[in-house]
Amino acid sequence: MTVTLADVAARAGVSAATVSRVLNGNYPVAGTTRERVMRAVNDLEYVVNGHARALAAATSDLVGVLVNDVADPFFGILASAAQTEIGRGSEHGGGKLAVVCNTGGSPEAELNYLTLLQRQRAAGVILTGGAVEGTEHTHAVADKLARLAADGTKVVLCGRPPLPPDEFSGEESALENDDAAAVTTLAFDNRGGARRLTEHLLTLGHRRIGYVTGPANRTTTRDRLDGHRSALADGGLAVTADRLTVHGDYSRASGYDATLELLRRDPDLTAVVAANDTIALGACAALRERGMRIPQDVSVAGFDDLPFSIDATPALTTVRLPLHEAGARAGRLVMGLESPPPGGVATVRAELMARASTAPPAFA
Template sequence: MSVTLADVAARAGVSAATVSRVLNGNYPVAGATRTRVLRAVEELEYVVNGPASALAAATSDLVGVLVNDVADPFFGIMASAVQSEMSPVPGGGGGAGRADGPGKLAVVCNTGGSPERELTYLTLLQRQRAAAVVLTGGTVEDAAHTGALAARLRRLEAAGTRVVLCGRPPMDAGDAGPHPLTVAFDNRGGARRLTDHLLSLGHRSLGYLAGPAARTTTRHRLEGHRAALSAAGLGGDAERLTVHGAYDRASGYDGARELLWREPSLTAILAANDTVALGVCAALRERGLRIPEDISVTGFDDLPFAVDAMPALTTVRLPLHDAGAKAGRLALGREEGPPGGVTTFRGDLMVRDSTGAPR
């Protein structure tokens, strides 16, 4: 039996009119009352006026794009590419991959990596009857968050909002769904190719700076790295030579110092991403170590600055713009998803000057 407005009102201890005012946002409501109503909506998984809400989403000009950090080029490139698919066509004519008309308004929601803020933005976007929502980047591997996220995506889809995942793996939410269209990256394969490259150069003492623990991107890249080590018979020391940290330069700097303290004879350090690799390079230069003569360094993602780093950074190139553009087209229904609903982009090895044979 479907949940009604009266059910929400009873749970929140308010009138049905108050619930309607909170959900429509067209009348001032006390903060504590609003909080009670929204909590009841979440607990009961109430979908606002299903058919009418679906019609509103179908005609809405709003598209939400969720990113972990809008200042990080990894997310900025994808968000920009999504937005490029929403922009109006000059003169109203149909452009490549775009429909005629004024386009859509893409609103970038910066979560700061907070699972709670991600859920809050999804609730707000549902209340605004967004036409589509694109969630970019990895997610936290936590059962409670996964369940809460699945519930919100179910409500969005039930209300007529298209949901697309971009740069994160498909959701495993069981037969009850949701099963959003997904544009994923082969992080495992890219990380394995990167480690295989260093092994082929003769490196046998490799340190790894992983991203935050319990993040899907972190786990997949670490799994690819360790698969390559295990195949080469070098997996026994992998745990000791792995340091977790944020996806930023400071973590690269601190992590490199920690790895060298654990194992002074390291000949290579693999960084979680290109930004972390910059911090690694700074720490090595501070210690008077040359790259790659004394120690090789790799990144991941191939962000725009990677080729201009000194030395140019060996990394894995992810097609961030292509993935974001595809997610934008899927979000607007201008491109059909593949069978199974998942498109996976390969990560290509880019060999540059920051890696070489060990001395």
């Protein structure tokens, strides 16, 4: 009876994807795991089907770039920079075709695009922006990425945290813990950047600080809110955090409505921190409509340092993420033009950009 890859996997106590990686040598696998697999190969006298391997290793000239909203400058910059590198080519040949997939922030659309890219045997996939939290969706995404990687697709996460190692284990997962290295992650320092931004306002003397954030189930929302609240806690203001936090989405309209709600909750507010620059524009509009001056009456700060931020009136204090550089790096990684960082994870540092929209409160 012919010995199959599944037979080897069962004997070694690993997934079929892990056996494939060991035999193909296309991704790092722990030494102990490699030894178990090769022992099983020898014990079962497994013979690799060269023709089948060649077919399995074949990928198309397609690279998928998943974004929440291509019209949002945050995602547009990432996608544009990545596309340039993908089109430039790699040491193995010419450029590839970058296809931008607009998910609209829908978890279902994200999974659907990953399935379609798998069917097209995509050479690479880049997922940008924060991930939707929740065990079921996180596990489903990990499984999709596992199957893509097992087929030889390079996977890069850009602007989202790495998948937890335990998402790569268990009977229902297509990857083992060792296979988590198949996914390269460029994680943004959202928590650290938000903390430095709120510390900046505290240093100026602000103590009544409102916060406008995004959807509660997004990793970016959680990390930026955590950074803001850790700074408040160190400043002895943790008790006001919940009351002066309003959730919405990442739009200008959300910033406008949330700022009016914050003023209703605390008419003496002296600063508004927005979870991104687009929200900050809405906050500024709401304040001006109420006859309040920025920053003389209320300081406003954003996050991301999108191109319009420095041209706003007044210029917007924000946290700069090097979006173009991060997108270009993701493109090089998915094309094999750059070696993955140690451990497969690199943190993209956020930089405070103090500008004219923040100043000491009037009473200081």
